[in-house]
Amino acid sequence: MTTSVPVFIGLRYWRARKDTRFVSFITLFSVLGITIGVAALIIVSSVMNGLEGRLKGQILGAVPQLVIDAGELPLEQMQADLRRQPHVVGQVPLLSSEALVMRGHDMGGVQLLGIDPVLELPFSPIAAHMVQGQYDALQGGEYRILLGSQLASQLGVFSGDQVRVVAAQGARYTPMGRVPSQRNFTVAGVFNLGSEVDQRMALIHIDDASRLLRQTPQWRLYLDDAFLAPMVGQQLNQHWQALPTPPSLTDWRSEYGQLFAAVKMEKRMMSLLLGLIIAVAAFNIVSALVMMVTDKTADVAILKTQGLSRSAVMGIFTTQGMSSSLLGTLLGLLVGLALALNLQPVLDLFGIWLLPPGQPLPVIIDKVQVFYVVCGALALSFLATLYPAWRASHVNPAEVLRYE
Structure with missing residues (x-):
């Protein structure tokens, strides 16, 4: 008995419509269910990927991805070690502090970054999102500042206006007590990244930051993928752990780890909920096949008397169920990709x-995610065909044909 016989009979049962209208109705709904489930899963996953990618570019492209405090490690040795890291695309000096930006009675808390705009220009996305002023307007000794659009709107300031910056670092002790480090800055420009960075970040020149904060610069690393920061940090820690005083490293997770963890959890929950649509469609396949087995019991008994094995009988109904699954998955794949590309x-x-x-x-x-969706739908549908097919393979021809 060739393997083509179960496939031929299974496809013939699947195409049959006479005397099986109710079964065909359930089969149609199972195909539509798989189509909707696969298409929805592809569309929603693609949108969630897009939103995550936008957040990744707008937030993690602007905030420090990985910061190193070299400590006693010689600068030349640290830079040589960083050049050997395959995912590090840039290393620039950085000063950072929490600060208040004030204008009259209005104020906003920010992460104040002291940068060298010339070194930052090839890597920072802020230069391409300036809505007022210029990114390279930051000049050492001129005490200029770049603000995010939301913070500038909250303070009511524009390019050329004065703001007062009060930094958490660099405080001085005087006869009147501890006095925070503060100074007036001129707004040199406003950037708009379309994210919460516009509310929580301000940039000044690193020379001005050095005078204001009274700190030595740290080193900011730009990576080809910001999500690799924990792995790169772990590799550097292992490389430097033998030093008497190894450098300290911090990455973006300290500030934005909870945000991206929430986005990842939301993606998983959406995939789970939409996967249930495919599971419901698979249960429809079970129902349709069970009724088809009941309807075709006599046919199965005759086939078994002619020498058809149990595995071949299972192949008949597995083929019938997988035909619905293949059709629904293919339609869902085409619809999902078409809508995702033109959403x-x-x-x-x-x-x-x-x-x-x-x-x-x-x-x-x-593409990998789409592949997993298609394979998951087919695997779930295949599992749904096993019980009806097993039940059909255990039909006893003697009992079924006794009164025929």
């Missing part, structure tokens, strides 16, 4: 803007 134009037709007007919905289609 914003489709939403525009209905006048729907999920983000503020002017910001298109970001979509990143992960």
Whole structure:
């Protein structure tokens, strides 16, 4: 008995419509369920990838991804070690402190970064998102500052206005007590990244930061993938752990780890909920096959009397169930990819803007993720066919054909 016989009979049962209209109705719903589940999972996963990628670029591209306090490690040795790291694309000096930016009675708390704009320019995304002024307007000794758009709006300031910066670091002790380090700065520009960085970050020249904070610079690393910061930090720690006083490292997770952990958890929960749609469709396949087995019991008994083995009988109904699954998965794949690639134009037709007007919905289609969705749908459907197929393979021809 060739393997083509179970496949041929299974496909013939799957195409049959006479006297099996109710079964065909359930089969149709199982195909539609798998189609909707696969398409929804691809679309939602792509949108979540896009939103995560936008956050990654807007936030992790601007904030320090990995910061090293060299301590007693010679600068030349540290830079040589960093050049050997494959994921490090840039290393620049940095001074950082919590600070208050004040204008009259209005104020806002920020992370104050002292940078060298010339060294930062090839790596920082802020230069490409200036809405007022210029990124290179920061000049040492001129005490200029760049503010995020949300903070500038909150303070009501524009380029050329004066603000007072009160830093947490660099405080001095006087006969009147501890006096925080503070100074007036001129707003040299305003940037807009479209994220909370616009509210929580301010930039000054590193020379001005050195006078204000009275600190020695740390080193800021730019990576080709910010999510690799923990791995790179661990590798550097292992490399330097034999030193008497190894450098200390901090990465972006100390400030934004909870945000991206929440995004990852949301992605997993959405995938789980949409995967349940595919599971429901798989249960419809079980129902359709069980009724088909009941309807075709006599046919199965005759086939077994002609020498069809139990595995071949299971192959018949597995083929029938997987035909519905393959059709639904293929349709879901095509619909999901088509909508994901044209999601914003489709939403525009209905006048729907999920983000503020002017910001298109970001979509990143992960081929590996799509592959897992398709394989998961097919695997779940295959498992759903096993019980009905096993039940059909255990039909006793003598009992079924006794009164035929």
